[in-house]
Amino acid sequence: MNWNIAEFTAAYGTAAQLPRCTTPEIAFAGRSNVGKSTLINKLFQRKNLARVSSVPGKTATINFYRCGGVTFADLPGYGYAKRSKSELVRWEALINGYLQGERDLRAVLLLIDMRHPPTKNDLQMVDFLIDTEMPFAIVLTKADKLNKTERAARLAALPDELPQYEDLSVTVFSSVTGEGVAPLRTLIEEITVPVDENGEPSER
Numbered sequence: 001m002n003w004n005i006a007e008f009t010a011a012y013g014t015a016a017q018l019p020r021c022t023t024p025e026i027a028f029a030g031r032s033n034v035g036k037s038t039l040i041n042k043l044f045q046r047k048n049l050a051r052v053s054s055v056p057g058k059t060a061t062i063n064f065y066r067c068g069g070v071t072f073a074d075l076p077g078y079g080y081a082k083r084s085k086s087e088l089v090r091w092e093a094l095i096n097g098y099l100q101g102e103r104d105l106r107a108v109l110l111l112i113d114m115r116h117p118p119t120k121n122d123l124q125m126v127d128f129l130i131d132t133e134m135p136f137a138i139v140l141t142k143a144d145k146l147n148k149t150e151r152a153a154r155l156a157a158l159p160d161e162l163p164q165y166e167d168l169s170v171t172v173f174s175s176v177t178g179e180g181v182a183p184l185r186t187l188i189e190e191i192t193v194p195v196d197e198n199g200e201p202s203e204r
Contacts, residue, residue, distance in 0.1 A: 001068035001189050006044040009071075011061040014090065015097025018062070024104050024192040025071045030111030031121055032077030035141040038175045039111065040065065040074060043184065050074060060091070062098055070192045073098065078121050099134070106191045107135040109184070114140035114154055114172065117161050126163060137169035137187060138162070144176040 012018050028036040037050035044067060063074040075098065076091055099105070108129060112122050129136040143151065155172075159165040169187065173180030 001070070001185075001193055003044055003067065003185060006046065006049060006065055006067035006072075008049060009064045009066050011063045013061045013094065015094050015101075018098060018101065019064075021071075021101070021103040021105075023066075023069055023071045024106050025073055026106060026188055026192065027073040027075055027098070027108045028111065029075045029108050029125060030077060030139075030141075031113070031119060034077060034111045034113050035173075035175065036074050036077065036111055039109075039139065039141065039173060039184075040072065042173075042175050042178065042181055043188075062094060068193070070188070078125070099128075099132075105134070107137060107187075109139050110136050111139045111141050111173075114143050114151070115145055117157065123163070130164060135191070137171065139180065139184065140170065140172045142174075143172045143179060144174040 010019070028040065030036055040050040041047060044065075049065065050063065060076055062076065065072040065074070075095060078091075078095075099108075110122070110125060110129065112118050118126070126136075128134075140154075146154065151172075158170070162168060171180045171183050171187075173184070
């Protein structure tokens with residue numbers, strides 16, 4: 001996969017607008033302002049492919065990107081309290097419509113702020129993904145904001161904070177140092193890029 005060739009394709013605000021799935025998909029989920037757009041930009045080595053906002057809850061649509069025959073879906077952040085009731089209902093219907101639709105969804109990358117224990121909403125999402133047997137991996141963001149002692153403490157606490165931790169794929173990510181980019185790219189390629197009989201990537 002050529003990670004340098006990626007493009008924004010569309011944004012949709014309601015489940016009814018979601019297009020039919022025609023390629024393997026990877027979704028990015030997490031609470032508001034956890035760093036989904038930042039991670040997307042880092043994966044594709046682009047500064048402004050995904051718009052990064054300092055205002056939590058700004059993204060209210062599912063934003064789709066395409067790279068190498070794979071579609072990437074940036075889901076709206078959850079857990080932002082300052083939403084109206086009608087907006088929360090629309091958001092829930094949009095997310096459920098995507099996650100429970102007939103899509104070739106290879107994995108959900110669930111982003112969790114490494115600086116803090118998983119929130120109630122994070123744990124609800126983990127439980128949902130486990131209950132629906134949906135493939136997913138945990139990405140711990142904002143790692144560069146912790147010193148070595150704090151980082152070690154947070155990693156040591158996670159097995160008691162996340163259900164079925166021993167079975168989870170967990171990657172530490174830093175937008176500053178680029179830590180985590182290479183293993184995440186490898187993970188995505190392993191589950192989306194077809195291989196030929198010799199185990200080499202084949203043309204789509």
